[in-house]
Amino acid sequence: MYRDNWQELEQKLFLRTGTRVPVTLVRGKGALAWDDHNREYLDFVGGWAVNSLGHCPPVVVEALEKQAKTLIQASNQFYTIPQIELARLLVENSCLDRVYFCNSGAEANEGAVKLARRYGKLRLNGAYKVITTYSSFHGRTLAMTAATGQSKFQEPYIPLPDGFVNVDYNSVEAIKQATDEQTCGVILEPIQGEGGVNVPYDDYLGKIQSWCREKGILFILDEIQTGIGRTGTLFAYEQYNVEPDIMTLAKGLGSGVPIGALLAKEEFSLFSPGDHGSTFGGNPLVCAAAHAAVKYIIDNGIPARVRQVGEYFMTKLENLKQKFEFITQVRGRGLLIALEFDREIADEMVRACIDKGLLVNKVKPATIRFMPPLIITEKEVDKAISILQDVLAEKVRS
Ligand SMILES: Cc1ncc(COP(=O)(O)O)c(C=O)c1O
Known part of the structure; x- marks a missing residue:
């Protein structure tokens, strides 16, 4: 009709x-x-x-067809093979050690902030603030709206969740000045995507990483838009000679299927059972598709x-x-x-x-x-x- x-x-x-x-x-x-x-x-x-x-x-369609006939969904109270295979592929090809799967970019970043807060609670006397930059984009949940340094997204929802400080992008000084004893991490996009494709000067990320190490706070990269080959290396951080403590992925990870991921270095993998979770995160169908896509991207x-x-x-x-x-x-x-x-x-x-x-x-x-x-x-x-x-x-x- x-x-x-x-x-x-x-x-x-x-x-x-x-x-x-x-x-x-x-x-x-x-x-x-x-x-x-x-x-x-x-x-x-x-x-x-x-x-x-x-x-x-074709590789993704084939993986979806095969997995759809095998096992579409199982709860995370069970082990399922596609998510373990995808985790292994990501860990073997990045500087991170552990993975948590979710369903979107915003959700991956929420997980990153929760993990940073766990770190703050356990190692930094309860520090909980995360520094992000103007013109950034980290997603549309309430917390990610606060993280996203663009007033047009924030204004309709004020008051926003506490704990986010937005500062100028591409300014090491701005991040230094915003850091205090309540800061537990900094989240940056290696290249700002939604903010207009803003490429930082070459040693910006390196300098921020050094600052984070000096202060003992987490250096978190949101590679949701830049990751999985988009900028010419599997992860954009490789081009800037840095290694994030935590990294988030989504978008290109599934080559069309909805999936997000949070990756962390071993020493910052501080969640305990029950701290975080998702019904669909790591769903066998999407993980099989994402595994096929990422493997194809690497192998070719x-x-x-x-x-x-x-x-x-x-x-x-x-x-x-x-x-x-x-x-x-x-x-x-x-x-x-x-x-x-x-x-x-x-x-x-x-x-x-x-x-x-x-x-x-x-x-x-x-x-x-x-x-x-x-x-x-x-x-x-x-x-x-x-x-x-x-x-x-x-x-x-x-
Ligand atoms: C860098 C970055 N982070 C997070 C997000 C949010 O991802 P999603 O829309 O999957 O929640 C986006 C989406 O454009 C993004 O570009």
């Missing part, structure tokens, strides 16, 4: 939280997606940096490929910047890239790209963001660039 009226129906049925663009996606394959009128799009949004291996990657050297194609993409975007003076900056790492304009035309750009068959994301009023699948080819990048070029040229003429 409503077949052609999905968007109208959505307006009636949903709480008004986010805004959507007028495209109803019904299927996808690799970097391509199709809408309910069978229009084809090149998808450079990638489920918001989630579809690491593109839409419906996908992060190195991301570096290559990411540089190719950035060079092409820089060429566009030379041609169109209203592009002010191209920034990013690997396949997490933003294009900034000197005016607030991101909405307009997104719509114009849709009309020409390219899906991109507005991350700020004057900035669009690209998070294509990690398996994108140079040919697909060329196609996206050609569409962008047409859209920008039309903008000049208008």
Whole structure:
């Protein structure tokens, strides 16, 4: 009855939280997606940096099919093999020792803050405050809204949970000044994603890590957007020569299925049985899919490929910047890239790209963001660039 009226129906049925663009996606394959009128799009949004291996990657589909016929859900009062296999893969390929699985990024960060508070209680005389940065994004739960240093997300919900201090990003001094005897940790995104793809200066993370070590507080990295190959190494921390005490993952970890993870070094793995938990966390179905995705990414050297194609993409975007003076900056790492304009035309750009068959994301009023699948080819990048070029040229003429 409503077949052609999905968007109208959505307006009636949903709480008004986010805004959507007028495209109803019904299927996808690799970097391509199709809408309910069978229009084809090149998808450079990638489920918001989630579809690491593109839409419906065969390895993930196979793992899901196999696991769906074997065991879909079991409670965490039992051992289940897919989550143990995924934990082993993550531990063997990172600097962390122990894992806790959950269902989303916000939930992973909640776990990280709870673990930091356990550390504060047990080792720092009850210290409980966590320092985070402006323009960060850590999720939408109440505590993560307090952690997220963006007033537009915070204001509707004040008063927010206590214990979070937001300071300037990319400033070591700001973190030093905010640290006091009640501080138990610092949480940073190696590159801020939702804040506009903000890349810090090279030794920022190193200096913060040194400060945390000096003060005996936890150095926590939120790699929910940057992790699992997105920036050209399996984890972004590898590029900055640091090792987090705690790290959170979600998004690309499942290559399309909802999963989050909290990883910690042995000495900070201070939860005791009963301290934390989740019904669905570590669900066999999603863990089997995530294991297949991460194994494929590691075995096929996908992060190195991301570096290559990411540089190719950035060079092409820089060429566009030379041609169109209203592009002010191209920034990013690997396949997490933003294009900034000197005016607030991101909405307009997104719509114009849709009309020409390219899906991109507005991350700020004057900035669009690209998070294509990690398996994108140079040919697909060329196609996206050609569409962008047409859209920008039309903008000049208008
Ligand atoms: C860095 C970072 N942390 C946390 C989150 C929240 O993840 P989720 O939406 O899965 O709760 C996001 C989502 O965009 C993110 O980019």
